[in-house]
Amino acid sequence: MTSQRSICLTGGAGYIGSHACLALAARGVSPLTVDDLSTGSEDAVNWGPLVGLDIRETDRLATVLKKHSVDTVLHFAASAYVGESVENPQKYYDNNVGGMLSLLNACKAANVKTFVLSSSCATYGVPERVPVTESSLQNPINPYGRTKLICEQMLHDYASQSDMAYSILRYFNVAGADPSGALTERHDPETHLIPLTLFAAAGRIPKLTLFGGDYDTSDGSCVRDYVHVSDLVHGHMLALEYLEDFGGSLIANLGSGQGVSNFEIIDMVERLTGRQVPVEIAPRRLGDPPELIADISHARQRLGFQPQRSDLGTIVADAAHSFGVEAVHAISA
Ligand SMILES: NC(=O)c1ccc[n+]([C@@H]2O[C@H](COP(=O)([O-])OP(=O)(O)OC[C@H]3O[C@@H](n4cnc5c(N)ncnc54)[C@H](O)[C@@H]3O)[C@@H](O)[C@H]2O)c1
Numbered sequence: 324m325t326s327q328r329s330i331c332l333t334g335g336a337g338y339i340g341s342h343a344c345l346a347l348a349a350r351g352v353s354p355l356t357v358d359d360l361s362t363g364s365e366d367a368v369n370w371g372p373l374v375g376l377d378i379r380e381t382d383r384l385a386t387v388l389k390k391h392s393v394d395t396v397l398h399f400a401a402s403a404y405v406g407e408s409v410e411n412p413q414k415y416y417d418n419n420v421g422g423m424l425s426l427l428n429a430c431k432a433a434n435v436k437t438f439v440l441s442s443s444c445a446t447y448g449v450p451e452r453v454p455v456t457e458s459s460l461q462n463p464i465n466p467y468g469r470t471k472l473i474c475e476q477m478l479h480d481y482a483s484q485s486d487m488a489y490s491i492l493r494y495f496n497v498a499g500a501d502p503s504g505a506l507t508e509r510h511d512p513e514t515h516l517i518p519l520t521l522f523a524a525a526g527r528i529p530k531l532t533l534f535g536g537d538y539d540t541s542d543g544s545c546v547r548d549y550v551h552v553s554d555l556v557h558g559h560m561l562a563l564e565y566l567e568d569f570g571g572s573l574i575a576n577l578g579s580g581q582g583v584s585n586f587e588i589i590d591m592v593e594r595l596t597g598r599q600v601p602v603e604i605a606p607r608r609l610g611d612p613p614e615l616i617a618d619i620s621h622a623r624q625r626l627g628f629q630p631q632r633s634d635l636g637t638i639v640a641d642a643a644h645s646f647g648v649e650a651v652h653a654i655s656a
Contacts, residue, residue: 579619
């Protein structure tokens with residue numbers, strides 16, 4: 324990737340966006356972050372300037388993009404909690420769809436040439452079969468997933484009327500943290516399973532609540548595809564190179580291609596920390612599919628995407644390190 328690029332990350336102060344900034348800096352790019360700090364943190368923006376701005380402010384956003392001669396946008400900014408989206412759909416349509424519309428209009432005004440969208444496996448809903456390929460039916464079952472699908476369609480429509488190259492990356496469960504300890508797997512509020520399991524092991528929360536222990540899976544708990552955040556952001560670097568070389572459009576799943584059950588996570592945390600995780604099994608949540616695993620062969624073939632740190636032991640160890648949770652055992656993959 325050419326380091327002369329002028330790259331803007333919306334949501335660069337968030338968990339994944341800040342890791343993407345770090346990966347860009349390692350390639351000689353000083354990324355511009357646009358973030359309203361609604362869930363992100365100023366102290367995670369260390370590798371380029373931060374403009375504190377809500378992306379729904381179209382005119383101000385277009386002015387910022389023009390001032391910095393931005394040619395490439397990585398769009399991470401969104402509200403990203405499934406449960407909250409069910410309780411407050413207005414917030415999700417407003418921020419995710421309204422934010423996308425505003426951003427696309429600002430990009431058009433600033434003549435942005437390349438766009439990468441953070442999409443989600445939530446756009447697939449309850450898949451008919453796993454592993455899930457990019458051509459699987461997209462039938463989201465909650466407002467969050469629906470907003471992400473609408474964003475995909477908006478991007479396609481805008482790009483088809485311009486010379487903007489774009490990539491839609493559908494993430495599965497992103498976890499872990501940069502191994503240097505420079506960043507953490509941080510969410511506000513914390514609802515993600517691996518951090519919560521580590522917090523329960525360390526006594527920072529009284530117990531871990533698991534939703535459903537009677538699924539038709541090997542051990543009764545849900546199975547998900549966890550991809551290490553460092554592998555995920557590397558996938559973005561590959562997508563940028565692909566768009567630079569070939570232009571056009573690219574849609575790819577980014578996951579590990581492996582399924583991991585909730586009980587396997589608990590077991591891994593217990594082995595790593597040497598402590599028991601107090602667990603409460605609660606009823607299933609409506610619309611939680613038993614299994615969600617990515618078919619990543621498309622990303623492998625088109626991008627050369629090859630996860631390096633997405634085995635469960637490495638993900639949990641890197642997350643524990645970033646939280647300062649002591650690991651008493653080294654875990655091999
Ligand atoms: N974490 C996952 O497992 C996962 C999985 C699939 C997709 N995604 C997607 O990846 C992206 C990043 O997720 P994350 O986990 O880093 O979340 P995050 O909440 O840590 O980051 C989102 C960032 O966007 C900012 N933001 C939100 N609305 C904004 C607005 N209107 N204007 C400016 N800034 C705004 C927040 O302040 C925050 O810094 C999201 O689009 C999310 O939907 C995440």
